[in-house]
Amino acid sequence: MGAAATRIRSIEVRLPRVSPAAVRKVALAAVVCYALLMVTGGAVRLTGSGLGCPDWPSCYHHRLTAQLSFNPMVEFLNRLVTVAVTVVSGLAFVAALARSPRRRDLLWLSGGLVGGVAGQIVLGGIVVLTKLNPYLVACHFLLTIAVLADAIVLFHRAGLGDAPEEQSSVQLVGTELKWLGCILVGVLGVVTSIGTVVTGSGPHAGAPQTLSDPIKRIPIAFRDIAVLHSDAALFLIGITLASLFAFHVARAPTNVQRRIRWLFELMVLQGTLGYTQYFLHDAAAVVEVHIAGATMLWVAGVGFLLSLHGHAERPAVAGAEAASSFAVVGAPATEVVSAVNGAPATEVVSAVEGGTDGRSDSAAVPEGGESLGTVTAGGGGTDSRRGSAVPEPGEAGQPRKAVRTT
Ligand code: HEM
Numbered sequence: 001m002g003a004a005a006t007r008i009r010s011i012e013v014r015l016p017r018v019s020p021a022a023v024r025k026v027a028l029a030a031v032v033c034y035a036l037l038m039v040t041g042g043a044v045r046l047t048g049s050g051l052g053c054p055d056w057p058s059c060y061h062h063r064l065t066a067q068l069s070f071n072p073m074v075e076f077l078n079r080l081v082t083v084a085v086t087v088v089s090g091l092a093f094v095a096a097l098a099r100s101p102r103r104r105d106l107l108w109l110s111g112g113l114v115g116g117v118a119g120q121i122v123l124g125g126i127v128v129l130t131k132l133n134p135y136l137v138a139c140h141f142l143l144t145i146a147v148l149a150d151a152i153v154l155f156h157r158a159g160l161g162d163a164p165e166e167q168s169s170v171q172l173v174g175t176e177l178k179w180l181g182c183i184l185v186g187v188l189g190v191v192t193s194i195g196t197v198v199t200g201s202g203p204h205a206g207a208p209q210t211l212s213d214p215i216k217r218i219p220i221a222f223r224d225i226a227v228l229h230s231d232a233a234l235f236l237i238g239i240t241l242a243s244l245f246a247f248h249v250a251r252a253p254t255n256v257q258r259r260i261r262w263l264f265e266l267m268v269l270q271g272t273l274g275y276t277q278y279f280l281h282d283a284a285a286v287v288e289v290h291i292a293g294a295t296m297l298w299v300a301g302v303g304f305l306l307s308l309h310g311h312a313e314r315p316a317v318a319g320a321e322a323a324s325s326f327a328v329v330g331a332p333a334t335e336v337v338s339a340v341n342g343a344p345a346t347e348v349v350s351a352v353e354g355g356t357d358g359r360s361d362s363a364a365v366p367e368g369g370e371s372l373g374t375v376t377a378g379g380g381g382t383d384s385r386r387g388s389a390v391p392e393p394g395e396a397g398q399p400r401k402a403v404r405t406t
Helices: 002-014 020-046 070-098 104-129 134-158 175-201 222-249 254-279 284-307
Strands: 169-171 309-311 336-340 348-352 371-376 399-403
Touching: 020 070, 020 104, 020 134, 020 284, 070 104, 104 134, 134 175, 134 284, 175 222, 175 284, 222 254, 254 284
Parallel strands: none
Antiparallel strands: 169 309, 336 348, 371 399
């Protein structure tokens, strides 16, 4: 125990200090690399290059690099992106470790990237060795989405300040709307999972089919599963449209409404692409765009979920440290905490007394808003237009009830 503690301390001494901004940049690189990996992975399958490098981790027997022909090069390119993803994931973890100050949430999230990439490498190897087993190909795709989501959350949290009140979040919409958002992203998960089954039963097995050594396919009629997938997609588009309406009626923060609108627009595009590819007999080029669309939908979906919570801003006025702290008190809705929008990484919470006045693009509060907590005034001034969580002077120490904006 003592030896382990000494070892950890010595790591602290030896690692160069990394700034919070640098950690955020590495997290952004991880988001980009994982999104790229989904698209290049799709390109491998659609060009039939899955066995372009038949060995793992070498490409062909003892050769690490591919021959100069199309399929091995595509598979090799995908492996290079995997290397980039591995390096960036490792870097993100080391950067979180060396970050000053070190933060437990960033360590866990960057550790998730390392774990995810290790899982991807092992699973990718088994996919090649099992000659592109379609169930494992589907798991490979879904795992990439999970790690991409982890990278997005890491990027988001790396942008938050280090003070405890900056870490804690405030729900910006009512509980029902929050659940609606979670259900929506859950259904996106179901549609995506069924999509991978469509792929597994479809014509793009990932490598040329031979009679002597055929690539296993999922034994479901392509048409039937494609119909189920498109029905689920239509349901998803329907509940997204309904949610868009519900968030609008509840006058949710503009940022939240904007994100759900993006989600809806992307879904309509994705659905259109889906039908186009189906009626073009699963044309590979359209399928590739469909995969890119699914990737963007997940980026937008996770971003939307994150936007449902706001974080208090670092106190803008010296001596106002206590201004943005929250404690749940369960009090009736009499006052407002409004969310200022348009700044996803540093969403701010402002204390606004007496209803919806004084807000610009912040949330409106419907009647019967749910009690959220107390904003403790600690000096400084309330700037409800900027959304700063700094209370007005002369009210130091006066707790204010706050309501969740819906
Ligand atoms: C929001 C809506 C949709 C989402 C999120 C979505 C997502 C996906 C995903 C993730 C895949 C699997 C990709 C892979 O494993 O490489 C897929 C495959 C597929 N999707 Fe969709 N999809 C949507 C709508 C549709 C619609 C409306 C259709 C219309 C029929 C459709 C047709 C297909 C087909 C045919 C495939 C198989 C492509 C292949 O052979 O690889 N999709 N979809």
